[in-house]
Amino acid sequence: MNDRLILVLDEGTTSTRAMLYAPDGGRLGVAQAEITQYYPQPGWVEHDAIEIWNRTLDCARRMVEQAGGPDRIAAIGITNQRETVVAWDRRTGAPLARAIVWQDRRTADHCTALREAGHEATVQRRTGLVIDPYFSATKMRWLLDHEPALRAAGASLAFGTMESWLVWKLTGGLHISDASNASRTQLMALAGEGWDAELCDLFGVPRQALPEISDNAGPFGETLAEWFGLPIPIRGLAGDQQAATIGQACLTPGDAKATLGTGAFILANRGGVVPVSHNRLLGTLLYRLSGERVYALEGSVFVAGSLIQWLRDQLGLIASAEETEALARSVPDNGGVMMLPALAGLGAPHWRPDATGVISGLTQGTGRAHIVRAALESLSHQLCDLAGAFAADGAGWRMLRIDGGMSANDWIAQDLADMLDLAVDRPADVETTAKGAAMLAAVGCGLHPSLERAAAAMGTVMTRFTPAMAVGRRTERLARWDALIARQLAG
Incomplete structure (x- = not known):
């Protein structure tokens, strides 16, 4: 067998x-x-x-x-x-x-x-x-x-x-x-x-x-x-998203992962207690085995990888997603450009389906690299909003495991660590959604006796990204992001 x-x-x-x-x-x-x-x-x-x-x-x-x-x-x-x-x-x-x-x-x-x-x-x-x-x-x-x-x-x-x-x-x-x-x-x-x-x-x-x-x-x-x-x-x-959480072996209360795919979805294991959020996060069922339930607290960002697809297909700024890392590294900062990627409304913690996207700070000196970098930075900004909401709900992240297509971009992984001021771990195989489904099927057919044993047998090596950004720079970026959000939601 x-x-x-x-x-x-x-x-x-x-x-x-x-x-x-x-x-x-x-x-x-x-x-x-x-x-x-x-x-x-x-x-x-x-x-x-x-x-x-x-x-x-x-x-x-x-x-x-x-x-x-x-x-x-x-x-x-x-x-x-x-x-x-x-x-x-x-x-x-x-x-x-x-x-x-x-x-x-x-x-x-x-x-x-x-x-x-x-x-x-x-x-x-x-x-x-x-x-x-x-x-x-x-x-x-x-x-x-x-x-x-x-x-x-x-x-x-x-x-x-x-x-x-x-x-x-x-x-x-x-x-x-x-x-x-x-x-x-x-x-x-x-x-x-x-x-x-x-x-x-x-x-x-x-x-x-x-x-x-x-x-x-x-x-x-x-x-x-x-x-x-x-x-x-x-x-x-x-x-x-539940499969990715399992695939990341987030099987202990407090473990958290972020899947950076079409959207970005963060789940934190909350064990057997039904989660209650006072900060516009979601309670969800992580998995049910033999009738026993394990729950998670979730934050959802609707536009992540689809923003890169939009830059490619609608604006023609890039020919492939792989270009974005080199473009982001080619400029020292975003040149004053900020992006609110509300192409499908805003998810947690704002929940504004009527919100629309904004690119601000354009000047004659703005190049495509600045716009692409601002797009990548917007992911970190949105995850910072979510990190604050999780912490306010008593589920602050000790560390964050990332997966999904966008996580293969080293620049994004480092920017997340810098802006969250948190260690970010990425598995060698970022296809953890499929891995989680494989783990469940392996348990279901008896190849492994439990999810814990499946995680031990099927896990992969992690790469860790640690914070390296000056506090003042992080504070400045978040202040500009908060101002952009406030202006858009007030309108």
Whole structure:
């Protein structure tokens, strides 16, 4: 059994991947395909669920072939972009509309109405989440209100986040959602067992359309033989940020990680106590194993790697993300340029879906290197805001482990250490989201007896970045950032 491998399906916002892992955590192969982004109106972001399925299946088949066949795969682990909603027909398995992506802001008015009606305190107390278009519930309601095919489906309507959709397709009809993803819908109370009837009524989502909530590791059915030639068991499921926290071995209360991907997401392990934030952070379920829950406090930055993509695709300032490090190092500072990257509103701790982006301080002496450096600096500024909120909630960071695509940039890692005045650790393998899914699947199929043992066996070497910035320079940057935020939010 120990020579068999783990297949991870990592369904992200801009691409889908299949990855092979050995029981010792070694990554043996990757197949990747881009996902088409649809922007039908300003603030709207959609995906084609069938495209995601087809490209995920193709990537998975390539990895099964590389492994030597389906009998070489001990189990599948799945991790996914959270909050994105798919609606499909149980009879046909066909989507009823395009998927609404987590970045989508179309339900901002609905969220405002719910807040003005006085529901946010109750929702946050029960779910750990503020009322915001980011989460799944108002997306589901919007689809019901605006897509006639959903109403016509009646009792055949199925809702799910991306892991639900992939499990349904892989197994030919198993409708489940793991507890970590379910906790991000605003339809599950953190202290509850299943979907919360009062929350479903508040948001207008029919419970019968929702999947069964499961643990994060365990038996989640098998793939249909037609997909890979033989059935393969599915044994691990987790939302991407929870999976990355597990992959970073943040298994002790107080451990914190930041995933720097399309957005930036910071989770701090809070153990078995339901987290309560008084500073606009989120309480979330980190994982559930054998019915036992571990929770986390979370801060969400909506725009991180997508800002670099915007610099490349919309402004044409760079040809590739790899250029940004050299450009940032090519100038001594940002030349007075500051950037507020609110391209999809502002997340924690501000929660302003109406905020828009700003580039300030432009002069005739401004070059593209100054703008690129200001863009990279904006990530550190936003994480400083979050660090203050975590500390105020009694969850200050002792150190920070980083991962995700942007973390490979040494300049960014050092700037984070400097601005946070904190040691920042980066693993040799920054793909910790997939690693966490592999760890869960390894536990679910018995390759490792516990997450702790899986972390010990599958961990990687860390590189540490330590603070080296003068206090005065850090203070000056943060003061200019605070002024920019204040001006924009006041407007």
